[in-house]
């Protein structure tokens with residue numbers, strides 16, 4: 001039993017809103033419901049193409065999120081400026097490419113150490129907490145430490161993919177899932193030895209999160225798609241019933 005914090009990533013509430021450029025569903029309401037249900041924080045990802053979260057959302061959420069606001073963004077002057085202005089509790093630096101559907105793996109800090117260090121320096125001088133999203137790789141963790149990061153968020157995507165084929169860790173893919181899990185645990189241990197706080201996320205689900213949560217060093221999870229997917233399904237019946245009642249009235 002661990003007491004890791006859970007930040008709920010509500011990007012896809014904004015994805016539904018942006019599909020219609022409508023006021024609904026409200027991100028503020030979504031964040032409040034997450035907090036009421038026990039979330040320790042809210043995560044949003046401001047992407048270069050603004051396909052879900054908009055700049056204005058950061059300012060609104062900053063005023064309304066009572067727990068902890070973590071904003072994921074790429075390493076660019078534009079984004080760092082926005083972060084320093086919007087003042088979330090934490091900024092997580094992530095890679096970003098124009099073609100991606102979602103973030104594809106961790107940031108390569110080693111190959112752009114000076115750039116990442118410069119961004120982290122600005123964030124920390126501005127009083128913000130700086131995290132970097134990394135593959136569970138010793139070289140990258142060491143680079144993040146050298147760059148002055150206060151936290152690493154370990155990318156769980158490869159582990160999560162492996163569990164899709166693992167069928168409860170007994171079928172095909174089980175060995176790969178176990179290998180990826182081992183990599184995550186080793187990376188978490190190394191990061192903690194550097195004195196870094198350790199988070200994890202990407203592709204985690206109700207079925208695969210528990211094994212990762214056994215790593216005592218991991219103190220925070222950022223989980224979005226699977227929670228929002230489930231929310232759509234568990235909420236659908238009530239939503240239809242309420243519309244049925246309105247039509248019947």
Ligand code: PXP
Pocket residue numbers: 009011045072092094102103133153200201202203204222223224225226
């Ligand atoms: N952590 C980071 C750095 C991410 O980019 C994302 C996706 O935006 C997540 C966590 C959450 O991933 P998922 O939506 O698959 O739970």
